[in-house]
Amino acid sequence: ELKVEQNPLFLSMQxxxxxxxxxxxxTTSDRLYWYRQDPGKSLESLFVxxxxxxxxxxxxLMASLDTKARLSTLHITAAVHDLSxxxxxxxxxxxxxxxxxxxxxxxxxxx
Amino acid sequence: DVKVxxxxxxxxxxxxxxxxxxxxxxxDHENMFWYRQDPGLGLRLIxxxxxxxxxxxxxxxxxxxVSREKKERFSLILESASTNQTxxxxxxxxxxxxxxxxxxxxxxxxx
Numbered sequence: 001e002l003k004v005e006q007n008p009l010f011l012s013m014q015x016x017x018x019x020x021x022x023x024x025x026x027t028t029s030d031r032l033y034w035y036r037q038d039p040g041k042s043l044e045s046l047f048v049x050x051x052x053x054x055x056x057x058x059x060x061l062m063a064s065l066d067t068k069a070r071l072s073t074l075h076i077t078a079a080v081h082d083l084s085x086x087x088x089x090x091x092x093x094x095x096x097x098x099x100x101x102x103x104x105x106x107x108x109x110x111x
Numbered sequence: 112d113v114k115v116x117x118x119x120x121x122x123x124x125x126x127x128x129x130x131x132x133x134x135x136x137x138x139d140h141e142n143m144f145w146y147r148q149d150p151g152l153g154l155r156l157i158x159x160x161x162x163x164x165x166x167x168x169x170x171x172x173x174x175x176x177v178s179r180e181k182k183e184r185f186s187l188i189l190e191s192a193s194t195n196q197t198x199x200x201x202x203x204x205x206x207x208x209x210x211x212x213x214x215x216x217x218x219x220x221x222x
Contacts, residue, residue, distance in 0.1 A: 004153075009151075031208075033210050033211075035210075035213075041215070041216075042201060042213040042214060042215045042216050043154075043201070043203075043213040044213075045210040045211075045212065048209070048210050050208075088153065088154070090154075090211075095208075096161075097142045097159075097161065097205055097207060097208070097211075098156065098159060098167075098169075099144070099156070099211055100156070101146075101153045101154040101155075102153055103151060103152065103153040104153055
């Protein structure tokens with residue numbers, strides 16, 4: 001059974017601090033996606049990582065992919081309150097556009 | 112911008128009713144998906160479709176069926192709604208090898 005595990009599931013941090021969210025998955029996948037969900041809203045695509053060693057950055061968020069370790073990280077630099085949301089990773093292990101999601105990491109950035 | 116539109120934001124239905132959830136996308140995407148989202152469980156794939164009239168079961172298809180008569184429209188059908196189908200339902204679409212774009216979600220309550 002394919003598993004996609006995120007940790008931590010909940011993260012409370014102060015503004016200005018750095019932190020990393022981890023996404024582990026149990027089967028080979030060259031593709032990994034990160035999404036953001038605000039309360040009561042739908043999912044918004046953040047990053048698409050399509051190969052081993054891929055790194056993408058947007059503002060205070062940076063995502064990376066290590067396909068050999070089956071691990072992706074989402075690094076937050078100098079967090080601000082606006083980053084408070086739930087973050088999901090998803091893999092497409094069979095390259096069939098069939099996405100498997102982690103449980104999500106609920107991030108709360110305190111002012 | 113890609114737009115994925117779900118017909119209802121909120122629905123309340125009675126146990127045993129037949130329920131239709133409609134989803135329309137305007138970007139000519141081949142792939143369409145139905146997920147349900149429950150606290151602590153992330154997103155779970157119910158059904159997906161990679162072409163008109165084509166469908167494949169996801170991880171939790173029991174109690175659901177789907178219809179895709181036109182490329183832009185993907186319907187989820189609850190044949191006989193039950194209380195354990197109370198959930199947030201998310202529709203998504205994608206091209207091959209790209210991320211999924213999500214609708215705003217339908218919060219279904221079965222009483």
